Amino acid sequence: MGAPLRIEPVGGLGQMGHHHMVVDNGPDSFLVDCGILFPPPSDPGIDRILPSFEPALQRAKEGRLRGLLLTHGHLDHLGAVPDLLAALPGLPVYATPWTMTLLRRRFDRDAPKGSAPLERRLVHPGETITVGETELTWLRVTHSLPEACSLAMRGPGGTVVHSGDFRMQVDPLLGPPTDAAGLKAIGDGGVDLALVDSTSGAKPGRTLPERDVVARLTEVAEKATGAVIVTTFSSHVERMLGCLQVARATGRRFAIYGRSAEETARAAIEAGLLPVRSGELLSIDAIEETPKSKLLVLVTGSQGEWRAPLARIARGEDSRLTLGKGDMVIWSARVIPGGERTVGGLVNRFAEAGVTVVPPWGEGSHGLHTSGHGHSDEVGEWLDLVQPRFVLPIHGEPWHLIQHQSALARRVGPERLLSLRTGQTLELDVSTDVVTHGEAKTTQQWVAYGGAVFPARDPALSTRRKAGQSGAATVVVPWRDGRVAGTPVVHALGLVAVVETSSLERRLGLTMHRKLSLWDPIDDEGEASEKARLTLRSIVRREVGSKPPCLARLLHLDGMVSYAELDAHQPDGTRDGANGNPTSEGQDPPE
Numbered sequence: 101m102g103a104p105l106r107i108e109p110v111g112g113l114g115q116m117g118h119h120h121m122v123v124d125n126g127p128d129s130f131l132v133d134c135g136i137l138f139p140p141p142s143d144p145g146i147d148r149i150l151p152s153f154e155p156a157l158q159r160a161k162e163g164r165l166r167g168l169l170l171t172h173g174h175l176d177h178l179g180a181v182p183d184l185l186a187a188l189p190g191l192p193v194y195a196t197p198w199t200m201t202l203l204r205r206r207f208d209r210d211a212p213k214g215s216a217p218l219e220r221r222l223v224h225p226g227e228t229i230t231v232g233e234t235e236l237t238w239l240r241v242t243h244s245l246p247e248a249c250s251l252a253m254r255g256p257g258g259t260v261v262h263s264g265d266f267r268m269q270v271d272p273l274l275g276p277p278t279d280a281a282g283l284k285a286i287g288d289g290g291v292d293l294a295l296v297d298s299t300s301g302a303k304p305g306r307t308l309p310e311r312d313v314v315a316r317l318t319e320v321a322e323k324a325t326g327a328v329i330v331t332t333f334s335s336h337v338e339r340m341l342g343c344l345q346v347a348r349a350t351g352r353r354f355a356i357y358g359r360s361a362e363e364t365a366r367a368a369i370e371a372g373l374l375p376v377r378s379g380e381l382l383s384i385d386a387i388e389e390t391p392k393s394k395l396l397v398l399v400t401g402s403q404g405e406w407r408a409p410l411a412r413i414a415r416g417e418d419s420r421l422t423l424g425k426g427d428m429v430i431w432s433a434r435v436i437p438g439g440e441r442t443v444g445g446l447v448n449r450f451a452e453a454g455v456t457v458v459p460p461w462g463e464g465s466h467g468l469h470t471s472g473h474g475h476s477d478e479v480g481e482w483l484d485l486v487q488p489r490f491v492l493p494i495h496g497e498p499w500h501l502i503q504h505q506s507a508l509a510r511r512v513g514p515e516r517l518l519s520l521r522t523g524q525t526l527e528l529d530v531s532t533d534v535v536t537h538g539e540a541k542t543t544q545q546w547v548a549y550g551g552a553v554f555p556a557r558d559p560a561l562s563t564r565r566k567a568g569q570s571g572a573a574t575v576v577v578p579w580r581d582g583r584v585a586g587t588p589v590v591h592a593l594g595l596v597a598v599v600e601t602s603s604l605e606r607r608l609g610l611t612m613h614r615k616l617s618l619w620d621p622i623d624d625e626g627e628a629s630e631k632a633r634l635t636l637r638s639i640v641r642r643e644v645g646s647k648p649p650c651l652a653r654l655l656h657l658d659g660m661v662s663y664a665e666l667d668a669h670q671p672d673g674t675r676d677g678a679n680g681n682p683t684s685e686g687q688d689p690p691e
C-alpha cells in the first residue's frame with residue numbers, strides 16, 4: 101500500500117463557514133470546496149473571511165495538486181474560489197452544471213481584473229471520472245439548492261466519501277431524491293472513511309419535507325386579503341417552486357423581487373431546473389398593475405439586509421411595493437444567529453404599518469421553513485448506504501461537532517469514530533488501520549470591501565475595529581531643523597458632531613503647537629513623529645474622553661514627509677466561530 105489517506109481541513113471544522121479541505125490520496129491531492137465565512141458585526145467593513153490558501157499552494161509547489169472539487173453552490177462552499185484562483189491561476193475546477201453557474205456569477209463579482217479564465221470541468225451527478233490515479237464520483241443528495249452532491253474519491257491511498265451538505269428527502273418537490281443506489285454501490289465497493297455533515301446531525305428524527313412547507317404556507321397565505329409577500333434565501337430554487345405552487349393554490353399571480361433571486365430564477369428556468377409555465381412568472385414591472393389580492397411575491401432580504409427589497413419595502417422607500425392593512429409578510433427562512441435585532445426591526449416596521457407579519461420565530465412560524473441539513477435519522481440512512489469503516493464528523497461549530505460526535509458514537513461505535521478540527525490533520529493507513537493525528541499551520545484571511553486582504557491577526561484589523569468604535573485622529577506637523585515650524589494640522593474623523601469638528605481640530609492644533617514648541621530639538625525623525633503621535637493621543641483623550649487610533653506625520657518644509665505608524669496594536673487573536681449577518685443583498689447565509 102502506498103501513501104496513506106491524509107485529511108487536512110483548512111476551514112469549517114469548528115466554524116460554520118469557509119469550508120475548505122485538502123485530501124491527499126496517494127500521489128494525488130485534491131481540494132474539496134473553498135467557501136467564505138461571513139464576518140461578525142464586530143468587524144466593520146469586512147466583506148468576507150477566507151480560509152488559508154497555504155496548504156493548496158504547498159501541494160501545487162510539490163506538483164501533486166490535481167484540482168478543486170466542489171460539492172455544491174452555497175457561498176460557504178464556493179465563495180472563496182475567485183480568491184483561490186487568483187493565487188492559483190489555471191487550477192481545474194470540477195463541479196456540476198448548476199454549481200458552475202453559481203460559481204461563474206461569483207467569479208464575475210469577485211475575481212480581480214485580468215484574472216485567468218476559469219478552468220471549468222463539468223461533471224454530472226452520477227458520473228465517475230479519473231483524475232491522476234483517483235476515481236471521482238459525484239453522487240446526488242438533496243439539500244436546499246439544486247445539484248448538491250456527496251463526493252467519492254477512490255485512489256491509491258484508499259476510498260473516502262465526503263457527504264457535502266445533505267438531507268435525505270424522500271419525495272422532494274423539485275429534482276430527484278438522493279442517489280441511494282449510487283451511494284450503496286460505492287459503499288458495497290468498500291469505503292475506508294466517510295466525512296459526514298454535522299450541522300443538524302444531532303437533532304432527532306428527520307427534517308420537515310418541503311411539501312409540508314408548501315401546505316403550511318398555503319394555509320397561512322389563504323388568510324390574507326391583500327398582497328402576500330414571502331421572504332426566503334435567494335438560492336433556494338425548491339422554495340421558489342413551493343411559492344409558485346402556493347400562488348397557484350390561492351389564485352394569485354407569482355413574481356420574484358430581488359436581483360439575486362431574479363438571476364437565480366432566470367438561470368434555473370433556462371437550465372430546466374425550475375418548471376414554470378410560459379407567462380406564469382409575472383415580471384416585477386407588472387406588479388403595480390395587478391390587484392394586491394391577486395399577488396404573491398417572493399422578496400429577498402430575509403436577514404434584514406439594508407439594501408435588499410424587503411428592507412426597502414419596510415422603510416416605505418420602495419417604488420414598486422407599498423404594504424399596509426390586509427397585506428401579509430411571511431418569513432420562510434430562519435434567522436442567522438446574531439441577526440435577530442435587524443430582522444426584529446423589519447417585523448416592527450411592518451406591524452406598525454398595519455401589515456400582518458409572520459416572523460421567523462414563535463409558534464406561528466412553525467412549518468414555514470425547513471433546513472437543508474439532515475437530522476440524525478437521515479445521517480443514519482446515508483451512513484447505512486455508504487458503510488464506511490471509519491467516520492469523521494465535519495461542518496459546524498464545536499457544539500455541533502461535539503453533539504454529533506456523541507450521537508454518532510451510539511450509532512457506529514466509538515472505535516470507528518474519528519475527531520478533527522481545522523488546523524489539525526489526520527492520516528489513515530488503510531492496510532493497518534493506524535490513524536495518526538498531526539498539526540498543520542492554517543490561518544484565515546480577511547477581505548475588506550474593495551478587495552484589500554488582511555492576514556488573520558494583522559494589527560490593521562484591530563485598528564479598523566477601534567476606528568469603527570471611536571473614530572480616528574491624524575496630525576501633520578510642519579518640521580524644520582528638528583523642531584516644529586508652524587501650527588500642526590489635525591484631522592478628527594468621527595470624534596465629535598460635524599458642526600463641532602472644525603473648532604475641535606483648531607483647538608487640538610494649537611495645543612499640539614504649544615506642547616511641541618517646548619521640546620528640545622530632536623534629530624531622530626522616527627522618534628519625533630512617534631512622540632507627536634503620543635502627544636496627539638493624550639490631548640484627544642483629554643478633550644474628547646476617548647482613545648481613537650492616532651496617526652502623525654512630519655512635513656518637512658522642503659516637502660519631505662516622515663512617517664510614524666499607527667499604534668502598534670497587539671493582535672486580537674483568531675475570531676473562529678464568528679458567524680454574523682450576511683452583509684449585502686444577494687449573499688446567502690451559510691447553509
Ligand SMILES: [Zn+2]
Nearest residue numbers: 174176265691
Ligand atoms: Zn454549508
Ligand SMILES: [Zn+2]
Nearest residue numbers: 174243265691
Ligand atoms: Zn449548503
